[in-house]
Amino acid sequence: MATEIKEINGMFQIVGSITSANCHAIKSHLESTLVTGKDLLLSIEKVISIDASGAFMLEALYKKAGLENLVISIFGLENDDIQEVMSTTKTRYILSNDRV
DSSP states (O other): OOOEEEEETTEEEEEEEEOTTTHHHHHHHHHHHHHTTOOEEEEEEEEEEEOHHHHHHHHHHHHHHHHTTOOEEEEOTTOHHHHHHHHHTTOGGGBOSOOO
């Protein structure tokens, strides 16, 4: 399954996997949204797998938004498919408590 980034009513949703093979493309796409100066809503609830590179990419995006005084809300706290990697890499803190 190819990974897709969909925009639905102003919220981006990643469907598929976030791995070292595609995290640069995903990061570039999402960073282009931050350039507009708008806050970013990102759902990773439909991500079926993530590796450490993907988790660290999301963390870097989260930190970059903070440095630019933007808000990025990443929804995926209830996604069991990513919990182990997010916990192991200590990046789970970037996930929002709110559920979409």
